[in-house]
Amino acid sequence: MSEYVKLPHPRTSGDQSLEEIFLNRRSRRDFQTSSLSPSEISQILWAAYGLKEPERGKRYTGKANRTWPSAGAIFPLEIYLVAADIIDIPSGFYHFIPDEHALKLIHDKDLREDLYKIAYPREMIRVAPASLIYIAIESRVMDRFGERGRQRYIPMDIGHSAQNVYLQAEALGLGTCAIGAFDDEGIKQVLDLPAEEIPMYIMPVGYPV
Numbered sequence: 001m002s003e004y005v006k007l008p009h010p011r012t013s014g015d016q017s018l019e020e021i022f023l024n025r026r027s028r029r030d031f032q033t034s035s036l037s038p039s040e041i042s043q044i045l046w047a048a049y050g051l052k053e054p055e056r057g058k059r060y061t062g063k064a065n066r067t068w069p070s071a072g073a074i075f076p077l078e079i080y081l082v083a084a085d086i087i088d089i090p091s092g093f094y095h096f097i098p099d100e101h102a103l104k105l106i107h108d109k110d111l112r113e114d115l116y117k118i119a120y121p122r123e124m125i126r127v128a129p130a131s132l133i134y135i136a137i138e139s140r141v142m143d144r145f146g147e148r149g150r151q152r153y154i155p156m157d158i159g160h161s162a163q164n165v166y167l168q169a170e171a172l173g174l175g176t177c178a179i180g181a182f183d184d185e186g187i188k189q190v191l192d193l194p195a196e197e198i199p200m201y202i203m204p205v206g207y208p209v
């Protein structure tokens, strides 16, 4: 099983206007069991945390080369992917690497059943072909901004990114829902991440019913 999945290059044009996407956007909680394509998940991850020009790499334009603004261009987040039904991408738990526009496999377990038990409402996580997991690393902002960075800037940053996911999903005919209600200790156990990584959002993505 490949431990590294290079994602297709994201597209930079679409069929709908931004205004149409605003009108259609809403939280989608019922998903079909249809698979996602590699291009679709590539596009979603690009909107969530991608480099604007991934082919040029981070070194070319510096840290402020993302699809959303971040206080001090610190980008204190990490995004993980629960991949359950994506064509050509084996099921498993992955870390998204923006600099390479790639997924790095952490393990090949399907975490949907475990996450289903600790989030509210539950069913959408069990059905969705993929879920993004947002993690915050507080020390990245506290080193520069102290408590203000932790309390204000991290939630603001996540809001910018999550809205991108909502809008990108709608533009692709997909749907998502930002889930902030979950058992904090339960999710840490399920994800088994380093202690400094704090789970903030789960965003299931799929074709809405």
Ligand SMILES: Cc1cc2nc3c(=O)[nH]c(=O)nc-3n(C[C@H](O)[C@H](O)[C@H](O)COP(=O)(O)O)c2cc1C
Residues within 6 Å of the ligand: 025, 026, 027, 028, 029, 120, 121, 177, 178, 179, 180, 181, 182
């Ligand atoms: C910070 C935040 C946390 C949320 N947490 C949940 C959640 O845990 N479960 C859920 O079903 N929806 C959650 N939502 C989605 C809201 O319920 C939804 O955005 C709101 O009802 C407005 O509906 P709309 O997104 O369809 O316009 C959350 C939204 C935000 C911004």
